[in-house]
Amino acid sequence: MTDSKYFTTTKKGEIFELKAELNSDKKEKKKEAVKKVIASMTVGKDVSALFPDVVNCMQTDNLELKKLVYLYLMNYAKSQPDMAIMAVNTFVKDCEDPNPLIRALAVRTMGCIRVDKITEYLCEPLRKCLKDEDPYVRKTAAVCVAKLHDINAQLVEDQGFLDTLKDLISDSNPMVVANAVAALSEIAESHPNSNLLDLNPQSINKLLTALNECTEWGQIFILDCLANYAPRDDRESQSICERVTPRLSHANSAVVLSAVKVLMKFMEMLPKDLDYYGTLLKKLAPPLVTLLSAEPELQYVALRNINLIVQKRPEILKHEMKVFFVKYNDPIYVKLEKLDIMIRLASQANIAQVLAELKEYATEVDVDFVRKAVRAIGRCAIKVEQSAERCVSTLLDLIQTKVNYVVQEAIVVIKDIFRKYPNKYESVIATLCENLDSLDEPEARAAMIWIVGEYAERIDNADELLESFLEGFHDESTQVQLQLLTAIVKLFLKKPTETQELVQQVLSLATQDSDNPDLRDRGYIYWRLLSTDPVAAKEVVLAEKPLISEETDLIEPTLLEELICHIGTLASVYHKPPSAFVEGSRGVMHKRLPARTGSGESTESPDVGTIAGGSGTETAPSIIPSQGDLLGDLLNLDLAPPTTTGPPPPTSGMQMGGMDLLGGGLDSLMGDESEPLGGDIGGSAAMGAGFGAVPAVMPASLNAPMGGGLGDLFDLGGGVGMPLGAYIPPKTVWLPAMKAKGLEISGTFARRAGVIQMELTLTNKAMSVMTDFAIQFNRNSFGLAPAGPLQVLSPLSPNQTIEVSLPLSTVGPVMKMEPLNNLQVAVKNNIDVFYFSCQYPISMLFVEDGKMERQVFLATWKDIPNENESQFQIKDCHLNSDAASNKLQASNIFTIAKRTVEGQDMLYMSIKLSNGIWVLAELRVQTGNPNYTISVKCRAPEVSQCVFQCCEAVLKN
Amino acid sequence: MSHEAVRVDPDMEYLTPGVVDLEQMFWTGLGATYTHCNQVWPNLYIGDKKTALEKPGLVEMGVTHIINAAEGTWNNVSTEMIHSLFLVNPSGDIFLEKHWKSVVSRSVCDYFLEAREKALDPEDVPPVISTPHHYLISIYRDKLFFLSVIQTEVPPLFVIEFLHRVAEMIQDYFGECSETVIKDNVVMVYELLEEMLDNGFPLATESNVLKEMIRPPTILRSVVNTLTGSSNVGDKLPTGQLSTIPWRRAGVKYTNNEAYFDVVEEIDAILDRTGTTVFAEIQGVVEACVKLSGMPDLTLSFMNPRLLDDVSFHPCVRYKRWESERVLSFIPPDGNFTLMTYHVNAQNLVAIPVYVKHSINFFESGSGGRLDLTVGPKQTMGKTVEGVLVTVHMPKTVLSVSLNATQGSYTYDNATKVLVWDIGKLNPQKLPNLRGSLSLQTGAPKPEENPSLNIDLKIQQLAISGLKVNRLDMFGEKYKPFKGVKYITKAGKFQVRM
Numbered sequence A: 001m002t003d004s005k006y007f008t009t010t011k012k013g014e015i016f017e018l019k020a021e022l023n024s025d026k027k028e029k030k031k032e033a034v035k036k037v038i039a040s041m042t043v044g045k046d047v048s049a050l051f052p053d054v055v056n057c058m059q060t061d062n063l064e065l066k067k068l069v070y071l072y073l074m075n076y077a078k079s080q081p082d083m084a085i086m087a088v089n090t091f092v093k094d095c096e097d098p099n100p101l102i103r104a105l106a107v108r109t110m111g112c113i114r115v116d117k118i119t120e121y122l123c124e125p126l127r128k129c130l131k132d133e134d135p136y137v138r139k140t141a142a143v144c145v146a147k148l149h150d151i152n153a154q155l156v157e158d159q160g161f162l163d164t165l166k167d168l169i170s171d172s173n174p175m176v177v178a179n180a181v182a183a184l185s186e187i188a189e190s191h192p193n194s195n196l197l198d199l200n201p202q203s204i205n206k207l208l209t210a211l212n213e214c215t216e217w218g219q220i221f222i223l224d225c226l227a228n229y230a231p232r233d234d235r236e237s238q239s240i241c242e243r244v245t246p247r248l249s250h251a252n253s254a255v256v257l258s259a260v261k262v263l264m265k266f267m268e269m270l271p272k273d274l275d276y277y278g279t280l281l282k283k284l285a286p287p288l289v290t291l292l293s294a295e296p297e298l299q300y301v302a303l304r305n306i307n308l309i310v311q312k313r314p315e316i317l318k319h320e321m322k323v324f325f326v327k328y329n330d331p332i333y334v335k336l337e338k339l340d341i342m343i344r345l346a347s348q349a350n351i352a353q354v355l356a357e358l359k360e361y362a363t364e365v366d367v368d369f370v371r372k373a374v375r376a377i378g379r380c381a382i383k384v385e386q387s388a389e390r391c392v393s394t395l396l397d398l399i400q401t402k403v404n405y406v407v408q409e410a411i412v413v414i415k416d417i418f419r420k421y422p423n424k425y426e427s428v429i430a431t432l433c434e435n436l437d438s439l440d441e442p443e444a445r446a447a448m449i450w451i452v453g454e455y456a457e458r459i460d461n462a463d464e465l466l467e468s469f470l471e472g473f474h475d476e477s478t479q480v481q482l483q484l485l486t487a488i489v490k491l492f493l494k495k496p497t498e499t500q501e502l503v504q505q506v507l508s509l510a511t512q513d514s515d516n517p518d519l520r521d522r523g524y525i526y527w528r529l530l531s532t533d534p535v536a537a538k539e540v541v542l543a544e545k546p547l548i549s550e551e552t553d554l555i556e557p558t559l560l561e562e563l564i565c566h567i568g569t570l571a572s573v574y575h576k577p578p579s580a581f582v583e584g585s586r587g588v589m590h591k592r593l594p595a596r597t598g599s600g601e602s603t604e605s606p607d608v609g610t611i612a613g614g615s616g617t618e619t620a621p622s623i624i625p626s627q628g629d630l631l632g633d634l635l636n637l638d639l640a641p642p643t644t645t646g647p648p649p650p651t652s653g654m655q656m657g658g659m660d661l662l663g664g665g666l667d668s669l670m671g672d673e674s675e676p677l678g679g680d681i682g683g684s685a686a687m688g689a690g691f692g693a694v695p696a697v698m699p700a701s702l703n704a705p706m707g708g709g710l711g712d713l714f715d716l717g718g719g720v721g722m723p724l725g726a727y728i729p730p731k732t733v734w735l736p737a738m739k740a741k742g743l744e745i746s747g748t749f750a751r752r753a754g755v756i757q758m759e760l761t762l763t764n765k766a767m768s769v770m771t772d773f774a775i776q777f778n779r780n781s782f783g784l785a786p787a788g789p790l791q792v793l794s795p796l797s798p799n800q801t802i803e804v805s806l807p808l809s810t811v812g813p814v815m816k817m818e819p820l821n822n823l824q825v826a827v828k829n830n831i832d833v834f835y836f837s838c839q840y841p842i843s844m845l846f847v848e849d850g851k852m853e854r855q856v857f858l859a860t861w862k863d864i865p866n867e868n869e870s871q872f873q874i875k876d877c878h879l880n881s882d883a884a885s886n887k888l889q890a891s892n893i894f895t896i897a898k899r900t901v902e903g904q905d906m907l908y909m910s911i912k913l914s915n916g917i918w919v920l921a922e923l924r925v926q927t928g929n930p931n932y933t934i935s936v937k938c939r940a941p942e943v944s945q946c947v948f949q950c951c952e953a954v955l956k957n
Numbered sequence B: 001m002s003h004e005a006v007r008v009d010p011d012m013e014y015l016t017p018g019v020v021d022l023e024q025m026f027w028t029g030l031g032a033t034y035t036h037c038n039q040v041w042p043n044l045y046i047g048d049k050k051t052a053l054e055k056p057g058l059v060e061m062g063v064t065h066i067i068n069a070a071e072g073t074w075n076n077v078s079t080e081m082i083h084s085l086f087l088v089n090p091s092g093d094i095f096l097e098k099h100w101k102s103v104v105s106r107s108v109c110d111y112f113l114e115a116r117e118k119a120l121d122p123e124d125v126p127p128v129i130s131t132p133h134h135y136l137i138s139i140y141r142d143k144l145f146f147l148s149v150i151q152t153e154v155p156p157l158f159v160i161e162f163l164h165r166v167a168e169m170i171q172d173y174f175g176e177c178s179e180t181v182i183k184d185n186v187v188m189v190y191e192l193l194e195e196m197l198d199n200g201f202p203l204a205t206e207s208n209v210l211k212e213m214i215r216p217p218t219i220l221r222s223v224v225n226t227l228t229g230s231s232n233v234g235d236k237l238p239t240g241q242l243s244t245i246p247w248r249r250a251g252v253k254y255t256n257n258e259a260y261f262d263v264v265e266e267i268d269a270i271l272d273r274t275g276t277t278v279f280a281e282i283q284g285v286v287e288a289c290v291k292l293s294g295m296p297d298l299t300l301s302f303m304n305p306r307l308l309d310d311v312s313f314h315p316c317v318r319y320k321r322w323e324s325e326r327v328l329s330f331i332p333p334d335g336n337f338t339l340m341t342y343h344v345n346a347q348n349l350v351a352i353p354v355y356v357k358h359s360i361n362f363f364e365s366g367s368g369g370r371l372d373l374t375v376g377p378k379q380t381m382g383k384t385v386e387g388v389l390v391t392v393h394m395p396k397t398v399l400s401v402s403l404n405a406t407q408g409s410y411t412y413d414n415a416t417k418v419l420v421w422d423i424g425k426l427n428p429q430k431l432p433n434l435r436g437s438l439s440l441q442t443g444a445p446k447p448e449e450n451p452s453l454n455i456d457l458k459i460q461q462l463a464i465s466g467l468k469v470n471r472l473d474m475f476g477e478k479y480k481p482f483k484g485v486k487y488i489t490k491a492g493k494f495q496v497r498m
Helices: A003-007 A014-022 A027-042 A048-056 A063-079 A081-094 A100-112 A118-132 A136-151 A153-158 A162-166 A173-192 A201-213 A216-226 A233-249 A254-268 A275-291 A296-312 A332-345 A353-361 A367-383 A385-400 A404-420 A426-434 A442-454 A462-470 A480-493 A500-511 A517-532 A534-541 A557-564 A571-572 A606-612 A627-639 A665-682 A686-719 A856-861 A880-892 A941-956 B018-030 B049-053 B055-061 B107-117 B156-174 B179-184 B186-197 B207-215 B219-228 B319-325
Strands: A731-734 A741-754 A755-764 A774-777 A801-809 A822-828 A833-839 A869-874 A892-900 A903-912 A916-926 A932-938 B035-039 B046-047 B083-086 B094-099 B129-132 B135-141 B144-150 B259-273 B277-291 B297-302 B310-314 B327-330 B335-344 B354-361 B369-377 B384-394 B396-404 B408-412 B418-424 B433-440 B451-458 B469-475 B482-497
Touching: A014 A027, A027 A048, A027 A063, A027 B094, A027 B186, A048 A063, A048 A081, A048 A856, A063 A081, A063 A100, A063 B186, A063 B219, A081 A100, A081 A118, A100 A118, A100 A136, A100 A332, A118 A136, A118 A153, A118 A162, A136 B129, A153 A162, A153 B354, A162 A173, A162 B408, A173 A201, A173 A216, A201 A216, A201 A233, A216 A233, A216 A254, A233 A254, A233 B310, A233 B319, A233 B369, A254 A296, A254 A557, A254 B156, A275 A296, A275 A774, A275 B310, A275 B335, A296 A332, A296 A557, A296 A571, A296 A741, A296 A856, A296 B135, A296 B156, A332 A353, A332 A367, A353 A385, A353 A462, A353 B035, A353 B055, A353 B156, A367 A385, A367 A404, A385 A404, A404 A426, A462 A480, A462 A665, A462 B297, A480 A500, A480 A517, A500 A517, A500 B129, A500 B144, A500 B335, A517 B135, A571 B129, A571 B408, A731 A833, A741 B297, A774 A869, A822 B297, A856 A880, A856 A892, A856 A916, A869 A941, A880 A892, A880 A916, A880 A941, A916 A941, A932 A941, B046 B049, B049 B055, B083 B107, B083 B310, B094 B179, B107 B135, B135 B156, B144 B156, B144 B408, B156 B179, B186 B207, B219 B259, B310 B319, B327 B335, B354 B433, B369 B396, B396 B408, B469 B482
Parallel strands: B259 B482
Antiparallel strands: A731 A741, A741 A755, A755 A801, A774 A822, A822 A833, A869 A932, A892 A903, A903 A916, A916 A932, B035 B046, B083 B094, B083 B144, B129 B135, B135 B144, B259 B277, B277 B335, B297 B327, B297 B469, B310 B335, B354 B369, B369 B433, B384 B418, B384 B451, B396 B433, B408 B418, B451 B482
């Protein structure tokens, strides 16, 4: 006899029949009937109509029947809330049952019934169960608190269940501890700011003890919870790591990966010269390798995480290349991931082996995999310079196979290789041209056209080749059309005599016969450029192209840091920050790797090294923003047009479409912006890159002159209305010449009409000319970042001094610095990269709309807890309160009200920082007393000290 | 003139949306990413319930008023880890569903079935699929898909491990994991699933504990149950559930006390065309069958434990003892369990037991080709290699084969293009050979792709890594148990490139 009999009921009146059986007097028949109901439920049949009848079976001594009824209730209670109330009495009674199994079952089921009305009845039984003598009941009750919180958070808080739950962390039974931790972290997840899991060394110790004793699942919860803790110093960090390391040998891969997360995170705090650091690195490799011998699904998740780990700490797996070799019968999703990691681990030492493997893969059956393998060869060439030649010859071998998709992929990657190593491998162009006819994919066609256009002078029949594409111009995809347009213009500029007709033809196709605005715009730009100033056109279109950098496919460092903190989660599988997920993200908080503490030295911190290291020429604005960000940026630009008279400046590549290109604006546009624009349009080998970068680069460089102009306007106004200018500290030497091979930098910061400027004086004290200046900031407390490139247009000759003003934005990556207003800067020139750090007056960040409403001020002042208030003395200041107020106002410290009590003036002031933090202050000035008292209140008390220093500097200036 | 590097991701050719695309986006509303809260105008936000409930966050943003524009009365986001489980058979039918919270319509599986359609092979279905409102995490095991629906950020490995545990539990209870068996025991499976997970927290996944709560079916018991009306559900709290050794129940009693250990090693290897090892490693596992009364405390030691590169243990193994003395010290679960798995990847330690001489040629004309295979023993440590099975994935255009095997038999499946040669025992004196001709589809060109060859084999009484158990000691109980160790070596993913 099997359960399949429960499925075989007569079709007619099935529900009716069941109803009768459920109401039968015979126990056995009842049980069988409930089983039938459950069986229908498992195949998705709707049996909710039987609700009252099933609930009637609930009062029974038979445990199995009770369980079955409870199963049914959980499924349907939500759809029948009124009926569910009927069950409440039984639940309450069962919670008193002498058998702990039944008590636990009742409290568990009650929590699953997501009906608002039932929750109030649940409180008393739950309270009892949380204190039950039996640990099985307690651990079930702990989970129930989380369930109840999900239904009615307020109720749980009012009833004090959260405190009871916190007490359970100290329970004698490790299973109860694990469930309490799991419940608390789940609740904390939906209320990120509630500070529920108050992690301190004592509670951490408790968790670590429980870690050794509880089940594997409990271990996962505890480890995930530990990962949120910020150890005080490297010693604590090390001791936690030591106690977590044994988890790496657990049979459950989820435990292993959670342990890896904790170790990866806390390792960040350990000094690299510590012996233990090296030991830990060695211990991490074997378990990661072992994960790859598990079931393919586990392998996949492990590989996605390993992908992050090798980017963060390549040294861990650098000797394990072979385990990532692809096996024939790996599922395709595993194959593709392995391939990706192989490239990441490729180095000069192992490149021969990697290439041999990749070549092997390129002859496999699966098309997607073969394509990716061919691309991988191209990536190797770009990553490991020494291997480029072998890669190219491997690619040529593959082209000889004439397998269509292989050839197409190969051509796409060869284009990238050309861009990385110009003037090196052009001899292969002839071979490529032979395959022109077989290309049917847009990407491959576009790549081939780019190659023909770029090297038109070396290809005798370039005009014929391009002309052949032109015949079916309107049938091509946009990508190909754009590329063809550019390529023909390039050809024309290189061989003007014989291609005039061709260029006319393509321009008219693009501008007159096309509906695509992008294509039209580009056509018009070229047209006008060619007709007004062919020399300029040449400079623009044939401009030297930016090299593609080696580590182009790396995840952006801040994102990588965040993802490392989320190892083992969905975020790590999708390589997206949790905030990008539709549902269930962990609120708005962003996790960060902890900074190293202990013996820290500021200027040579590893972060500066990594940013300015690597390619060395990379600067922040050229990073392609992710799609979401980009869209956001564009919208922002549209929302906040500069309020000036005259034509609005083109702020992004997109808006150009809206401009009258034939109007007078164009010439000036081209005049100012020829370099970046030319670079992007002319050098659109990787269109994604070029155009992706446009919106990020252009507004920045345009803002520079714009901001200056605006500043002048406001300065004029200021001369009339405001008696005082904003406080600008005097320039100080930031980088002495002897530390920077002859380059001396001194500077200061200023805020002019809402734009933060970094004002630099560069002096060349060396004997040779300096060129190619670039600047980059490390992440800092307020996200300061250069809003444009460093504009040093002419080379700096020996003994020459130049003044540069660099506009800054506050949208860069954020990391808390010590002191708060510390800024680490890297400056590069043709000689080397130099690092220095400086401190900016925090008044730079005080925004113009920082004047609070009086009412709001009062409310906010009261709202901020008193422990956030700090008091300072400003000594030897001889201003009266009005003068002080004026002076402060000039630096965007606004006086809201003034009160005089017993000869003492009280000024109430508000400040708003660029990141939206409000600072409130009260300044007390006693007539005749040169010492002021200032009280600062802010939700982020760490800024108080800075604010005070700044007020002092402003007042004394 | 200098230029800055531009980031290019060759795999994700991201193009800035052009005017046309932007226009499209505004019309269709696609392309923007969802966040909990967006500032749509200075000081004007659109956010979800989560944002609205979070007071400190609101204060920080300076929100003073909220207008509720939500639809419906009960629109909150679930926090349950594993929301639902669906079992799907290879033809795409859902034959069991279990919901731990509210009922999720089975139409959510459509995304999965779509991916299933797209994949060439059921094994190629990606294990994590995202849909607009859920994530689907699935495993493929025993020709069944175990598909879980989740809504929150959950560690995917947690889910996958749990799903494998479900499959193992079914296997353990009913002897096999198949659609028929699950359908036959649907109510019990349902009860078990409920026992295993509560609100996303696994409750009891140890087979010992589960079996005390819900007794596995036996023919005898179902007869007794029918006669007496008693049930399969245990009415006492399982003893192991809350002790510090949750894997063992109390009061175990056997008349014959015995403990057997199987050391099973699998060789994963890739050999290239010339027979050189590209990559090789050994995956080892120590399976235990322990039937001992009371609370025995065992110590197992190896002759050469330093051999192992990485080890993972059953929770019962005391890690500290292993760290300090390299012995396995544990109180075993009752019955069958995996004591440890290990890994040997020092290449020189991995012996390759067989070699393959192969040649496959296709005629330039494209009408056919020839195949010649010989298999012989290599490093076998003097043992016999048995159960040798060679599998060749032929190029797609190979229509039929006409071969002659000196030993064993072969089959060719034209649908999957797989040639299987079942050799059996390897005789070093007379090496098995398979040769003959291949015929291609008429008009098909000479195949481009290289076929690949997989080997299955078995060697009894040998752990190829050389691992040897030294001794097994028992403490805590008085009786003398029977003890035994068995070694076996198999081929894992053993692949030869042709």
